Amino acid sequence: MIKLTVLYGHPTDTAEFEAYYTNTHLSKVAKMKGFAKMELTKFLNYFDGSKPDYYRMAEFWFNTPEAMQKTMSSSVGQDVAADLPNFVTGGVTLLVGEAEEL
Numbered sequence: 001m002i003k004l005t006v007l008y009g010h011p012t013d014t015a016e017f018e019a020y021y022t023n024t025h026l027s028k029v030a031k032m033k034g035f036a037k038m039e040l041t042k043f044l045n046y047f048d049g050s051k052p053d054y055y056r057m058a059e060f061w062f063n064t065p066e067a068m069q070k071t072m073s074s075s076v077g078q079d080v081a082a083d084l085p086n087f088v089t090g091g092v093t094l095l096v097g098e099a100e101e102l
Contacts (some may be wrong), residue, residue, distance in 0.1 A: 001036065002068050003099040006058040009090030010051065015081075021056075023044035028080045037061040055090060058065035061099060068096070 011017035029038070039059045043052040062068035071077050084092055 001099045001101075002062045002065050003071070003097050004058075004060040004062070004068060005095040005097070007054045007093040007095070008056040008058075008088060009092065010055045011087075012089040014055070017055075017087055017089070025080070025083055025087060028076070028083055031076045032071055032074075032080060032087045033076070034074075035062050036066050054093075 008017075021022055021058070037060070041057040041059075043056065045051055060068075060071075062071065
């Protein structure tokens with residue numbers, strides 16, 4: 001499987017980020033078709049109380065590279081990508097990899 005990982009840096013205003021992410025961005029994401037699975041993570045502080053390197057993570061699993069390409073190049077996929085600057089104030093990192101199950 002192919003996995004698209006989206007890592008969100010710490011926003012300048014977490015309440016504003018969460019409101020937009022939950023009420024607007026995820027509504028756009030819900031319209032995307034073609035992925036086999038999606039998982040969202042909100043990171044916790046480390047045991048010593050320090051912040052993790054990233055604030056949130058979204059992971060999308062696709063059966064093939066072609067399925068990922070088709071989804072992300074669709075008008076809905078492009079709308080989701082274009083929405084990032086509307087709420088991401090802490091930076092965003094996108095990674096694509098081949099997922100291996102053990």
